[in-house]
Amino acid sequence: MSEDELYREQILEHYKRPHNFGELTPHDLEAFEQNPLCGDELGVHIQVDDGRIADLRFHGHGCAISQAAASIASDELKGMPLDQAGSLSADWMIDLLGIPISPTRRKCALLNLKVMRRAITGDSGWPTGVG
Amino acid sequence: MSEDELYREQILEHYKRPHNFGELTPHDLEAFEQNPLCGDELGVHIQVDDGRIADLRFHGHGCAISQAAASIASDELKGMPLDQAGSLSADWMIDLLGIPISPTRRKCALLNLKVMRRAITGDSGWPTGVG
Amino acid sequence: MPQAASTRQPAAGLAEGGAPASLAVREDFPILARRLQGRPLIYLDSASTSQKPAVVMQAMDEHLRAHNANVHRGVYALAQEADAAYEGARATIAGFVGWEPESTIFAKNVTETINLVAYAWGLDNLAAGDAVLITEMEHHANVVPWQQICRRTGAELRYLHVDERGELSSGELAQELARGDVKLVAFAHVSNVLGTINPVAEMTATIRDAGAISVVDGAQAVPQMPVDVRALGADFYAWTGHKALGPTGIGVLHGRREILESMEPFLTGGDMIAAVDFQRSTWNELPYKFEAGTPPIAEAVGLAAAVRYLAGLGMERVRAHEQELTARMLKALAEVEGLSVVGPPEPQRRGGLASFTIEGLHPHDIAELANREGVCVRAGHHCAQPLMRRLGVGSTARASVGVYTEPREIDALAAALRKGREVFGL
């Protein structure tokens, strides 16, 4: 792959200045996950209003892929019905990122989805399709 | 090796009609050993008189090599000072047998020495040189 | 990348009955071209360890020469190739016996896998008042771990008896379970001494109905007959690579996911953790939770090549071949004077082996005398001392066949035994 495919401008932009990062007090839902392969950590705080995600914040540390994925996803998640957000697929996330992801980096790209899911449904497994 | 080297007449003779096989009641010393590789078992009863082996009997079951070795050795052991009998070397036994012994069959050939040693000295290790 | 599967479909030689008496695969096994003491190698000890087809050595060699890296942690391309090779091997091996990769665990041999269940399930689920039930025909690998865990936990170890045909009785299993204290039953799919094929599906159903866990030792079954772990209904099914045409250094455990998830890990260390803090750790998902440290990577790749080779032959054909040879062996042995075979008389009720004794010839001497004719047979207790005691023998000789065994090799065994009797003047 050529250099700019994976680390293209938009990804690096989100990595350096992530959207919706930080904490939310008070919040209605929260979860925290680690990627066992690298020790990266991501947490989420969610405020719920009328069955929808009214606001959310991610926190933690990770690589460009996991941070950019969380940042990009966060823009989409605001306003989304909870049940929809809780069942988003791996493909949804990968498509949204729009970059080629190797098998090893898939877990980075999907870490935020895993955290989201755990916050909403209590399910701590990887989103299906994580391989 | 040619056939009759290992299973020569004398070996088969001792195997079929072993000397000093059976039990001795009463006896002064006794021991019992198994060859962990094949489950063969050999026991010995010894009567002691004035620091010497006055009489002894082997019992148990085993292959031609282990039985013949016990039989041949038993003739030599009678009358031997206990301390000498307890420290006989592997080479002594192999020489006495007078046949070529492969590494695997060495434990068969030396089983009777191991039992003897345990009866006399309490040592249950294989005679040195067993490899 | 793993070697491509052998697509070769060897023609089967047809024996009298139309069954494949030879699978005509000898040239796939380099060792069979060897001569020992000037005689061709006649290898009748496959139940102890199988010989390996060249595709297995090639797959391992190719892996180590071109794709070697550690697994599960590398970002770089070479590490991703190693991951793909190792996890691809797991999928192939699990699929070969109809199980899912996620609950297929690699260990170093089948012995380790049974220890895994004994320690990791047993330490937390057994206590005084409980019982573990095994059978008199078990290999030490399926005896001693249960003795030890019963000692540590205070549970009782009981045995199902072997009848004079060398078989278990389903009535006795039901009776034992009816006592209400049995928490786990462990037994062999195929006995490595008697050859007996146990009715696994029937037994696991009875065990499950009684609320107990079943552990099946498939070491002798997977190499020689079609095995569908799901259809067999076992909670744990274990086997070993080196008997199934694969390399040493790898064993396989298939486990029911819910049970594996409920268990504490066994070996701990790298790769099997989710997070390690100073005082406590959490565990990785299945199957990794049970694979501590660097796994047998090249060995998994080699075993995958072996099962692809077996699948290429077709396990139905392999079974037919072994049954045909077993029939021939039972017949040939019966004609040797003073010889008695243990285990069921019907070839279709047994795996490809025969254990026997000869009046006046100790098994060690039988093996030595056979070796003079180039015939490799095993002598001893075959790691089944409780069974030897039950059979009232110290040891037996055992001849066992593999996919590469030819009818003439059976005949050579019988001839060697006759000659051996003569040496001993019998």
Added chain:
Amino acid sequence: MPQAASTRQPAAGLAEGGAPASLAVREDFPILARRLQGRPLIYLDSASTSQKPAVVMQAMDEHLRAHNANVHRGVYALAQEADAAYEGARATIAGFVGWEPESTIFAKNVTETINLVAYAWGLDNLAAGDAVLITEMEHHANVVPWQQICRRTGAELRYLHVDERGELSSGELAQELARGDVKLVAFAHVSNVLGTINPVAEMTATIRDAGAISVVDGAQAVPQMPVDVRALGADFYAWTGHKALGPTGIGVLHGRREILESMEPFLTGGDMIAAVDFQRSTWNELPYKFEAGTPPIAEAVGLAAAVRYLAGLGMERVRAHEQELTARMLKALAEVEGLSVVGPPEPQRRGGLASFTIEGLHPHDIAELANREGVCVRAGHHCAQPLMRRLGVGSTARASVGVYTEPREIDALAAALRKGREVFGL
């Protein structure tokens, strides 16, 4: 029979200081001829697993093609060849680190060997009121087994601290021992993250004087420096084949005979017993008592070829080479902007690796960016999460060298890191 040792004595390239900057052995390692994504492979992940010289694959291949049989039980000639190969390998491997074969035990990896000591020694010798002492720089393989055994026995797990140089303090070891409750101390010979070489002989003497047992994890030491287990004075010394140019599937434990003899076995089953009765068993002599089931036979043969190869190079030369490269690496990395290396600054106080972070570049991205230039480095917690916590980082990137590493590969790493910073606009 095992392959003959490589007698080739490669000429060493001479670096500025006269030290062997290259051992000129690249052509012995087939994988190094590979190109990945059009670029030559620059393998800087030897601390994770080493690449293998062709003699290792050849030895395994040759063993499986010509001498394969199960060990320890066969009367026939082929089985005796297998025995000789396996026990010959044990003697070679034990001799390589100056230990005796009888108390040199093979397992599947170093992780299993530490679990062996933790379970088999720990279950019977630890209780509430006792303490196990490890260090903050341990690999999970030398952390989690002690957590688990302390949980099961009620013993306390304590840590020796790592100072800002990445080293232990001998004062703290003495203090901890003076508390009188420490029964066992486990620590790495060489840290897989910091590179720190611990003063093993001094530490084991202190530990022995305090009446405690020492367990040394030599996984990173044996591949890269002369190791004399007797001189080091450890009660247990463990290492792993795949990092020492050998195959996967084999680990080695050297233990003090009296302690091994006093212990219950760990894994139980075939080969490790003296006699098995229905309810109890007795154990075989050392080392077999601790080797249950079919051992990693071909793997032992492969590892013996690996250590013969290393011995042929000369471990003093190997150490000089790695030190030279480490010096070069520390210098080259220091010149990359925003980069910090962890561990002792002096090359002579460390093994052949450097773990580092770069401001604004996550280690995963460092590894990904290096991979684009064909450079293989590892990123993550390196199975040392407690240490990561202590260092206050989530993860690091790590570059590590082997006997085949060339100075130009170090330079390629530095160039790749500079290029990576540019990609990220740093």
